[in-house]
Amino acid sequence: MKRAAASALTRSRQDYVKALFDLDSGEPVSVSAIARHLEVSPPSVTNMLARLEAEKLVALHHRGAARLTHEGEREALRVVRRHRILEAFLVRVLGLDSSVVHEDAEVLEHHVSDRVLDAIDRLMEHPSEDPHGHLIPDRFGRLPRRVLIPLADLPVGRRAVVREIHDRNARRMQRWQRAGLIPGAQVRMHAVHDDGEVLEVEVQGQRMVTGSGTLEGVFIEALNPGARK
Amino acid sequence: MKRAAASALTRSRQDYVKALFDLDSGEPVSVSAIARHLEVSPPSVTNMLARLEAEKLVALHHRGAARLTHEGEREALRVVRRHRILEAFLVRVLGLDSSVVHEDAEVLEHHVSDRVLDAIDRLMEHPSEDPHGHLIPDRFGRLPRRVLIPLADLPVGRRAVVREIHDRNARRMQRWQRAGLIPGAQVRMHAVHDDGEVLEVEVQGQRMVTGSGTLEGVFIEALNPGARK
């Protein structure tokens, strides 16, 4: 009896729908996965999911697993849009390092008014990607789908373009940045050792050796000679 | 047992210390004045003041009236600094109208990290005033004192420079803006009618007629021929 008009979700609700969006992979997301993602206890999740269901933002499935309704997804996309625009702003306008802006955007996304967000968006001339390469949903919540694969899955010898990079470890991201591993960079899989554990990747001409586990957050678009999976 | 380290006050506490700062006029501020200012009930104020006293941010006086301690004032100045820098940013960088940025700054002042605030401050090359002419405290909380008088008190015939303008009525501020009544503008009191109720003021050469009540938020610095009060 309060909401309705302004349609503004509480901060916590915004976090939940965004989490559902982030964790979506076709299947409903389990309570424990959400709890882990939001660093919150499972009972809190069960609890909040029940409210979100009552508010028609999520649909509940087997064992409490949840998935966004259309309305829920719309709300999630609004939050995602804000987040990405803010990250772009923090990097491009304020000159902050892209490896550390996530947490600031995480807070601001809930508190910046539409007026301010629009002004920021205008100032940057409506960017289409954030600094990590994520596409920014338009104001209607439309988000072009694109199919990316993890860099670690690139077959030896193949070239590709880096499209997205996200990692919660700031140091690692900085290292990648310095090595030229940023969205748009050309890469080539040079060699694979130890049953896929260690990779040699050529980044903008330079050789780079890494454990494949640490590369989880790097996604690429394979170049023409289309190797289907 | 939680605070201490980060020293971050809750949003509500920040609002209270800022209110105390805004309402300060030498005397302790009454419970009801704070309640009015924050649009909150008197019991809520009594309540919160008790906590703030326990936390040594305010000192309580006769009839519950409060005044900031040194530490409280320091915190208030931090909030004021943030607020003013943000207002300047919203106007100068994002191009928003100065008559409407107050509420955005009011929210953001509580959520922008030091890192982001510093970046914004740097981007603007450390402005000394916000768009309404208020001085911005430096990072150590130092704020030059300046003595201003209400425009309505300017004697007939005298000239002055507008220094500060604040008014919660956005339309009115826009009107003033269009008329050239902005910080830095030269004014001259042309005539006073109806026992001070109606004023004729010359703003940048143009004549302007207003009720004195509506001019409450305009403060000036009188020019040389020093008319003491």
Added chain:
DNA sequence: GATGAAGATTAGTCTAGACAAATAAAAAAG
């Protein structure tokens, strides 16, 4: 099909901050 381990839910607390209603205390007015 019984059982132990995961995972989810219930029940009951806690926190910050606000509120209204009732009461108390001070100032102002007679």
Added chain:
DNA sequence: CTTTTTTATTTGTCTAGACTAATCTTCATC
């Protein structure tokens, strides 16, 4: 001085959202 009016405080609720401990389900495995 007493009464009225204004202000402040006490008491008891409410809300959102989180938590822990205890319990209940479901799945996987013998």
